[in-house]
Amino acid sequence: MSNTGKKGKPRKGTGGHGRKALEGRGPTPRAEDRHWAKDRRRRAAAEAKERAKARPQRRRPAMPDGAELVTGRNAAVEALRAQIPATTVYVAQHIEVDDRIREIVQLAAKRNIPMLEITRPELDRMVPFDTIHQGVAIKVPAYEYADPVTLLQDAISRAQVPLFVALDGVTDPRNLGAIVRSTAAFGGQGVIVPQRRSAGMTAAAWRTSAGAAARLPVALAGNLNNTIADFKRAGVFVIGLDGGGDVQLPELDLATSPLLIVVGSEGKGLSRLTAELCDAIVSIPIDSATESLNAGIATSVALYEVSRLRAAAE
CATH class of the missing domain: 3.40.1280.10 (SPOUT methyltransferase, trefoil knot domain)
Structure with a gap:
């Protein structure tokens, strides 16, 4: 092949500088020989762990009256069955209704516990940051201890x-x-x-x-x-x-x-x-x-x- 460009004009060569790139990097090393990849993953995991430790812990904002929230459908049903002194039941709007939600509604109505329908973002802000509430939460007042x-x-x-x-x-x-x-x-x-x-x-x-x-x-x-x-x-x-x-x-x-x-x-x-x-x-x-x-x-x-x-x- 001639070293010519368009219209047959001579094209300047690279002087062999691109020859090494064309040769490639050789055969891929075996997995046990690629120690640098293991070291890199190990360092990355250690760094991620340190970042997690340094990250400030996100906590649920304390309720002003010392009350507590029971979150999750199973926990809510169990709490109401156990006659826990709930004062409010919060239910997110447009949630999928199953047997547990129906029982929560029935138990709350039987005990005359107020039920409030709120938006999901509002419920997200109320519960602990690392808690899955499943669209329902129960407010429990602070316990009154005896002497x-x-x-x-x-x-x-x-x-x-x-x-x-x-x-x-x-x-x-x-x-x-x-x-x-x-x-x-x-x-x-x-x-x-x-x-x-x-x-x-x-x-x-x-x-x-x-x-x-x-x-x-x-x-x-x-x-x-x-x-x-x-x-x-x-x-x-x-x-x-x-x-x-x-x-x-x-x-x-x-x-x-x-x-x-x-x-x-x-x-x-x-x-x-x-x-x-x-x-x-x-x-x-x-x-x-x-x-x-x-x-x-x-x-x-x-x-x-x-x-x-x-x-x-x-």
């Missing part, structure tokens, strides 16, 4: 043998809900939670209580150890549940007496100061292959045994 000493005095005035449960470091609201349910089932008069480092009566606790929270009061103790001391001065015996207790639950002599059962956290158990205030540390005999019971189950077992021993003594 522990007042609950004790009320039980005594009604000629009841006091039976209370106090939580020491239990932070899972589902455990709290389960304990409320068990306390109500076995004749207790209330559950006591400390103001700090403890689960509170959130929507999750309400749902787990399966309606018992509507019947059994939960009291708030500013200082749990001071409250325990108040109960002891009023003639109430205090027992702590712990796997290493020196008294086996079936051998508990204090079951028929006025009683406060203190439950520690699943990981750390009872705190040292709280354990020192207890009249007895009680353990539940379990199979050696099982390390421990969680707070909710341990409390249920203890309450059942106390209830059984009291019934046998009558």
Whole structure:
């Protein structure tokens, strides 16, 4: 081929400068040899992780009255079935209606809970940023806690043998809900939670209580150890549940007496100061292959045994 351009005019050559480009880059390296690609991906993943850590966390704007929102169709149905004290049901406009939405509408109407239809962007702004609301949310007011000493005095005035449960470091609201349910089932008069480092009566606790929270009061103790001391001065015996207790639950002599059962956290158990205030540390005999019971189950077992021993003594 001649080195000519249009109309046969001579065309200037490249002097061989483009020859290397025409030769290509050679054969593609094997995957195990392409270490730079792995390093690049590894660096990119590490950088993305660091950016995620540095990114400011987006939180749900706090509701001015301390209320809480239960979001999602399943959660909303469960909350209304559990008699959670909802004050408003929010439903997004033009949502697809299924059996859950129909039941939400029926339960809300039965309890005369106001229902508001709002736009989806409005609902998006109300709920947590990382929450999928499925077009429905329920507003739950802040829980009104009772006073522990007042609950004790009320039980005594009604000629009841006091039976209370106090939580020491239990932070899972589902455990709290389960304990409320068990306390109500076995004749207790209330559950006591400390103001700090403890689960509170959130929507999750309400749902787990399966309606018992509507019947059994939960009291708030500013200082749990001071409250325990108040109960002891009023003639109430205090027992702590712990796997290493020196008294086996079936051998508990204090079951028929006025009683406060203190439950520690699943990981750390009872705190040292709280354990020192207890009249007895009680353990539940379990199979050696099982390390421990969680707070909710341990409390249920203890309450059942106390209830059984009291019934046998009558």
